[in-house]
Each structure stands twice: as structure tokens, then as C-alpha cells.
Amino acid sequence: MDELIIAGRKFRSRLLVGTGKFASNAAMLAAMEASGCDIVTVALRRVDIDNPGDDLLAHIDRQRYLLLPNTSGARDAEEAVRLARLARAAGCEPWVKLEVTPDPYYLLPDPVETFKAAQILVKEGFTVLPYINADPVLAKRLQEIGTATVMPLGAPIGTNRGLKTREQIAIIIEQAIVPVIVDAGLGAPSHAAEAMEMGADAVLVNTALAVAGDPARMAAAFRKGVEAGREAYLAGLGEERRQAEASSPLTGFLRD
Amino acid sequence: MNFLDQLTTYDYTDVLARIEAKSATDVERALAAERRRPEDLMALLSPAAEAYLEPMAQQAHRLTLQRFGRNILLYAPIYLSNECTNGCRYCGFNAGNRVPRRTLTLEEIEAEAQVLHRHGFRHVLLVTGEAPRALDNDLLAAAVRRLRPLFSSISIEVYPMEEDGYRQMVAAGVDGLTLYQETYDRRLYAEMHPFGKKRDFDWRLLAPERGGAAGLRRIGIGALLGLGSFRAEAFFVGLHALHLSRHFWRSHLSVSFPRIRPAEGGFAPLHPVSDPRFVQLICALRLLLPDAGLVLSTRESAHLRNHLIPLGITQMSAGSCTAPGGYTGGDDETRQFAIDDDRTPAQVSELIRSLGYEAVWKDWDRAFLDKTG
Numbered sequence: 001m002d003e004l005i006i007a008g009r010k011f012r013s014r015l016l017v018g019t020g021k022f023a024s025n026a027a028m029l030a031a032m033e034a035s036g037c038d039i040v041t042v043a044l045r046r047v048d049i050d051n052p053g054d055d056l057l058a059h060i061d062r063q064r065y066l067l068l069p070n071t072s073g074a075r076d077a078e079e080a081v082r083l084a085r086l087a088r089a090a091g092c093e094p095w096v097k098l099e100v101t102p103d104p105y106y107l108l109p110d111p112v113e114t115f116k117a118a119q120i121l122v123k124e125g126f127t128v129l130p131y132i133n134a135d136p137v138l139a140k141r142l143q144e145i146g147t148a149t150v151m152p153l154g155a156p157i158g159t160n161r162g163l164k165t166r167e168q169i170a171i172i173i174e175q176a177i178v179p180v181i182v183d184a185g186l187g188a189p190s191h192a193a194e195a196m197e198m199g200a201d202a203v204l205v206n207t208a209l210a211v212a213g214d215p216a217r218m219a220a221a222f223r224k225g226v227e228a229g230r231e232a233y234l235a236g237l238g239e240e241r242r243q244a245e246a247s248s249p250l251t252g253f254l255r256d
Numbered sequence: 257m258n259f260l261d262q263l264t265t266y267d268y269t270d271v272l273a274r275i276e277a278k279s280a281t282d283v284e285r286a287l288a289a290e291r292r293r294p295e296d297l298m299a300l301l302s303p304a305a306e307a308y309l310e311p312m313a314q315q316a317h318r319l320t321l322q323r324f325g326r327n328i329l330l331y332a333p334i335y336l337s338n339e340c341t342n343g344c345r346y347c348g349f350n351a352g353n354r355v356p357r358r359t360l361t362l363e364e365i366e367a368e369a370q371v372l373h374r375h376g377f378r379h380v381l382l383v384t385g386e387a388p389r390a391l392d393n394d395l396l397a398a399a400v401r402r403l404r405p406l407f408s409s410i411s412i413e414v415y416p417m418e419e420d421g422y423r424q425m426v427a428a429g430v431d432g433l434t435l436y437q438e439t440y441d442r443r444l445y446a447e448m449h450p451f452g453k454k455r456d457f458d459w460r461l462l463a464p465e466r467g468g469a470a471g472l473r474r475i476g477i478g479a480l481l482g483l484g485s486f487r488a489e490a491f492f493v494g495l496h497a498l499h500l501s502r503h504f505w506r507s508h509l510s511v512s513f514p515r516i517r518p519a520e521g522g523f524a525p526l527h528p529v530s531d532p533r534f535v536q537l538i539c540a541l542r543l544l545l546p547d548a549g550l551v552l553s554t555r556e557s558a559h560l561r562n563h564l565i566p567l568g569i570t571q572m573s574a575g576s577c578t579a580p581g582g583y584t585g586g587d588d589e590t591r592q593f594a595i596d597d598d599r600t601p602a603q604v605s606e607l608i609r610s611l612g613y614e615a616v617w618k619d620w621d622r623a624f625l626d627k628t629g
Contacts, residue, residue: 140505174291177257177502236285236295250313253563254532 002234004202006179007095007127007148009066011038014196015226016068016181018206020046021158022215025059031209032065035219040065041097041204043072044083049090068129070097076110077117084121096121097151098130106156111138115145122146131183134165136172143178150176151204153184154195158207160187163194173199189218189225196229197237258465259499260458263492268441271298272488278302287311292544297494300540301487309536316542316568323546326613329571330605331379332372333413335580336360336399338590340385342452344438346480346516346523348578348592349385351452356590358580359390362402369403371583375575375601378618379409381434383578383592386415386453393421397428404429409620411474415453416463422470431620432474433467435460436514439483440492444526448483464496468504473624475500475507476551481534482516482525490537494544501548510549510571511541517555517593531560535567542568554595558607561597565611574604 004011017037022028032040040060048054049069060067069087074080077100084096098121100113109131115138121128127148132138134152142150152169155161162185163169173180179201186192192203205222212218278299286296287308299305300312337359340349348355360368372380382399384391400410411432412425422433439445442457449455464475477496479489493511501509515534516525529537542550552561552569554576561572575598577583579591599607605615 170291175502175505236282237289248310250317250563250566251310251532251535253559254309254535 002230004179006129011066012036013038013223013226014202014230015192015223016041016183016202016204017209017219018204019043019056019060020072020206021210023210025056027215028056028210029059030216031219032060033219034216034223035205035209036223038066039068041068041070041206044069044087045073049087049092066095067092068095068097070099070131071117072099072101074100074117075102075113076100077113077120080113080117081120084117084126085124088126093127094125095127095148096129098128098147101131101157107158108156109133109153111135114138115141118142118147119145129181134168134172136168136175139172139180140175143176147178149179149181149201151181151183154182154191155185157184159185160208161185162187162191166194166198169195169200170198189221191225192222193225193229193232196226197232199233202226258462259496260461262495262499263440263461266492266495268443268484268488271491272485274298275302275487275491278304280304280307283308286543287315294491294495294498294544297491297540297544300543301490301537305536305540306532309532309539312539312543313535313567316539317566319542319546320550320566320568320570324570327616327619328565328569328608328613329379329549329616329619330377330574330601330608331381331409331411331571332375332377332573332601333381333383333576333578334365334368334372335383335578335582335592336365336396337384337387337391338580338592339387339390340452341387342385342454343450344452344454345448345450346483357390358590359387360580362399364581364584365399366402366406368581368583369406373406376605376617377601378407379411379620380407381411381413381432381573383412384414388415393417393424397424400425400428400430404622408618408622409474411476413476416460417466419466419470422467422472426471429622431472431624432476433464433472434476434478434510434512435463435467436478436480436512437461437492437496438480440479440489440496441484444484464500465503468500468507473507474510474549475504476510476512476549478512478514478551480514480516481529481537482527485527486529486533486537490541494541497541497545497548501545508549509545509547510551511545512551512553513538513541514553515555517596534560535564538564538567538569554597555593556596558597558599562607562611565608565613572604572608574599575601 016039071080071083100110101107129149131151139150155164181202182195182200183204187208275298282299283305286299339357413434549570551571553573608615
């Protein structure tokens with residue numbers, strides 16, 4: 001059975017779903033359902049984490065989904081760490097999707113503050129899933145200090161532009177010793193399939209579902225895209241052919 | 257997860273069967289892939305890949321050119337001692353062999369080093385057997401400190417150490433570690449190493465990781481070709497290389513392909529590797545590991561070494577002597593094995609130039625490791 005394993009915990013689905021930007025909780029729930037996801041991420045700034053009756057939290061069945069709080073909105077390590085601690089104090093599992101995005105326009109992650117926050121949170125026993133730019137060395141530094149995954153972006157968050165960082169993500173995947181989850185920028189199921197074909201372990205999608213005409217239908221489409229990409233990766237893709245070379249200038253000496 | 261955990265998930269016989277079952281389609285897919293996986297390495301090492309030797313060589317050549325340019329780094333070994341407490345069946349230093357035993361003094365080591373320095377070498381590899389009474393970490397560190405002024409890079413090919421031992425080496429000025437697993441087949445390993453500390457397969461297997469953790473900047477691995485099936489051995493070398501390069505990503509990895517040579521004790525290879533299969537193995541590993549150093553020693557013939565240069569080789573020894581004290585006054589009886597390419601360093605470097613490559617004598621600087629500077 002092909003399972004996604006993060007920090008020793010097994011998941012059937014390789015599609016993670018975000019909960020922001022949906023027109024209604026009903027649309028969000030329908031999308032979650034159709035996506036087949038096991039993990040949903042929630043921005044701590046959007047919910048009243050101490051209140052079980054919170055409008056959004058109350059809708060998420062925690063028996064069924066792992067609720068992954070994220071620190072979206074945090075501008076530095078200190079803010080992100082504080083948010084993560086609050087979530088744990090409120091009874092959430094000690095898992096956190098670490099986002100430190102001081103730039104309010106492209107919401108690009110700050111590598112220095114993300115690294116600092118990850119160091120602190122790992123030490124405090126959190127399972128840390130850091131959102132990062134597609135920087136292979138940062139990915140290595142993070143996995144070295146014990147993050148459970150790395151989550152490189154495909155394109156700036158919310159842009160739906162696909163795998164603009166493809167070359168860098170390929171290097172991250174090639175060198176990773178933890179699961180690589182492509183996060184942000186994936187706008188179409190084909191983008192998700194492309195990431196999975198390359199060997200990504202999972203993808204996270206939010207905006208593409210939330211702003212679709214029919215979020216549930218788009219979620220189902222992403223589910224298929226992720227599954228198709230994963231299957232293709234496991235099956236071993238036939239790549240484009242390069243030109244054949246007939247003569248033997250390099251190995252002719254073996255017949256001398 | 258260490259490499260032992262990973263190795264345990266593979267069965268040697270099963271791996272060999274999977275390699276042998278690979279088809280031409282698998283080989284073509286592996287050749288065309290942008291980034292290759294262990295499955296692709298299996299295909300490239302398979303009998304089916306034998307028909308693709310030239311396209312493999314072409315790609316290996318292109319990849320090497322792209323990553324390393326037209327450069328061949330030259331180095332030479334210095335044998336410090338042939339005393340050994342191990343019983344490796346294939347090795348001239350085998351404790352059971354009745355040969356004269358010798359451990360060089362610091363003065364003698366420096367005299368050997370001076371000869372190599374005069375030839376132009378700035379990268380050296382210090383080699384010993386495993387005999388702590390004759391040569392321990394402290395003596396080795398002292399030798400390294402003594403040689404530091406002469407060389408820009410000092411590597412060791414000695415017995416496996418604790419992580420602390422490797423730290424001591426780094427502090428003394430060692431930047432590289434070479435350690436061959438010999439065979440990745442546990443059963444065969446036990447057979448080949450009937451006594452001595454080297455019997456401990458796991459201890460040896462994890463030594464490169466201990467070296468990496470201690471901060472060694474270059475790590476070299478390999479299997480002794482002629483023991484197990486080359487296909488399975490090369491596959492595990494590739495897997496080991498991938499593991500090390502992911503976990504110790506600050507260290508540069510190199511792979512060697514020592515083929516068994518005639519040695520004292522008269523060991524005959526169990527699975528001899530022919531020249532075409534040797535070329536296949538080198539190309540397959542280059543295709544899996546575009547950035548790895550590929551090392552070729554003077555075990556191989558001058559003819560073969562000339563032709564292997566464009567196929568992906570990045571480092572070569574030259575003018576090597578495998579006996580302690582051999583550069584200052586050779587004694588064939590104490591050598592580890594017979595070399596084949598006996599050209600002088602100058603001849604080898606001239607040959608490299610005639611092939612359109614640059615012979616590189618220095619590719620490292622002591623200043624990198626000098627924390628006091």
C-alpha cells in the first residue's frame with residue numbers, strides 16, 4: 001500500500017487542502033470531502049482556537065481529518081512560535097505548518113525567520129512542516145534540524161501559476177530525506193500531476209479549489225490529478241527520446 | 257535512518273535477480289531520464305544494457321564534461337604500514353601471509369612524501385592496514401601533521417574509526433576519507449574476512465557516515481570488484497552513494513572501482529569483471545551520480561586508463577607504489593598488490609594533456625580547514 005508517511009504517521013491521501021478563501025463553510029466541506037484528503041490546514045489567525053464552537057473549527061471532523069494549524073500572517077519567528085504554542089495549548093496536536101511571510105504582497109516566506117522558528121518548535125516537540133521558497137539548501141538545513149517535511153512553493157501563493165520553480169523543486173526532491181510537499185501556486189490538476197510525476201510526496205492546494213466555479217468538483221479533479229501523477233511516478237515514466245547515436249567513438253577500444 | 261537500515265530492506269539475491277530481469281525498454285527509459293533513481297541504475301547495470309554501452313558512454317562523457325570540465329585530478333597513495341591483524345583473503349597484507357612487515361617512522365613517512373611532492377603531487381592518500389599496536393590514531397594524526405606543510409589535501413584509507421577518531425583526523429588536517437565496503441553481500445563478506453576486527457560488516461558499513469558526521473569534506477566509497485557479482489555490488493555502491501550524499505550533503509562524494517589484482521597469497525577473483533563490464537559499471541554510476549568524483553587507480557592498465565578518461569573519470573593516481581617505503585627504496589615483497597600502469601606521474605600527466613584534458617595537481621586548500629587562521 002502506497003502511503004504518505006509524515007513523522008511516522010500514515011496517510012492514504014497525498015493531497016492536503018487549505019481552508020481559506022471559500023465562499024462558505026458548506027463549499028469548503030464539500031471540497032474537503034471530494035478531495036479525499038486526510039490533512040486540512042487552518043490559519044490560526046482565522047479561528048478562535050480556544051473555542052470548540054468556532055464557526056470554522058466546529059465544521060471540521062477531527063476524527064476524520066488531521067487539523068494542521070498554520071501560522072499564516074506571522075511576520076517573524078517570534079510571532080510564528082507564539083501562534084504554534086497557542087494552538088497546542090488549546091488542545092491541537094503538536095503539528096504545525098510553519099509560515100513566516102513578512103512580505104504582504106507576494107506572501108513569500110522569510111527563510112531566516114522560518115529557520116529560526118523551526119529550530120525552536122522542533123526543540124519543543126512540534127512536528128514542523130515549513131513553508132519555504134524552493135531553495136534546496138534551505139530545505140537541507142531544515143530537514144537537518146528535524147523538520148518533518150519541507151513544503152516548497154510552486155509559485156507565489158494564490159497565483160495559480162503552476163510549477164514555476166520546477167528546476168529547484170526537482171533538486172529538492174532528489175536530495176530530500178523527508179517528504180516533499182509542494183505548496184502554493186498550483187492552479188490546475190495538471191500542475192498537481194506534474195509535481196507528483198516528478199516525485200513530490202504530496203501537494204497542498206487551497207486557492208485553486210476555493211475560487212473554482214464548483215469547488216467540490218475541482219477538488220475531485222485535483223484528487224485525480226494527484227493520484228494520476230503518483231501512479232505515473234511509481235510506474236516509471238518513459239521520457240522524451242533524445243537522438244540516438246550509432247557510432248562508437250568512446251567504446252570502440254573495447255574491440256581493438 | 258542510517259545506511260544499514262536501508263540496506264536491510266534489500267535482499268542481495270533478489271536485487272541481482274531484479275537487475276538481470278531488466279529489459280531493453282527499462283534501459284532506454286533509464287537513459288532518457290532527466291534524473292535517475294535506483295531502479296534506473298538496476299537497468300543500466302543489467303545484461304540488457306550491454307547493447308547500449310556506446311550511448312551510455314556518450315551520456316557519461318557529456319555529464320562529466322558539464323559538471324567537471326576537462327580536468328583530471330592526480331593523487332598518489334603513501335603506504336604507511338603493511339602490518340595487519342585482519343585475514344582478508346584477497347589482500348597481500350593478510351595477517352596470515354608470511355611477508356616482511358614494516359611500519360614507517362615519521363621520518364620515513366616524510367621522506368616518502370618528499371618524493372611525491374617533488375613529482376608535483378599536492379593530494380595524497382595515506383594507506384595502512386589495521387594493526388593498532390603498530391599504528392594507531394595518534395601516530396596517524398602525527399603523520400598528518402608532519403605532512404601538512406607539503407600537501408594541500410590529505411586523505412586516509414585506513415581502518416574504520418569511531419566518530420571521535422575521525423574528529424581527531426579532521427583536527428590534524430585530514431580532509432578526505434576513503435573506505436571500501438569490499439562487498440555488500442553479508443554472507444560473502446563473512447567468508448572473505450575470516451578473522452580480525454574487519455569481520456564486523458556493520459561497523460565498516462557505517463564508517464563513512466561517522467566520517468561525514470565528524471566533518472570530513474570528501475568521502476570515497478567502493479566495492480572490491482571480483483568478489484560479489486559486479487551488478488549487485490555496483491547497485492549497492494550507488495545506493496550507498498545516494499544515501500551519503502543526501503545525509504552528508506556538505507561532503508563531496510567519490511566512488512572507486514578497484515578490480516582485484518594479483519597479490520601475495522594468490523587469490524583468484526570469484527567473479528572476474530571484464531573490460532566491457534567495467535566500462536558499463538563506470539558509465540552506469542556516472543549516470544546515477546552526475547556530481548560524484550569517479551576514481552581510477554593504477555591497478556588498471558595504461559591502455560584502459562587512457563580510454564576511460566573521457567568516460568567519466570575525474571581522479572587518478574599515478575606512479576603509485578603499494579609498499580610502505582616504496583618511493584624511497586622499493587621492496588616488492590611488502591606491497592599490497594601489483595599495479596599495472598607503471599608510467600611516471602609526468603608521463604601520465606602528459607598523456608592526460610594529449611587527450612585534451614588538464615592534469616590538476618591541486619584542487620583544495622588547507623585554509624578551508626584551518627580554524628585558527
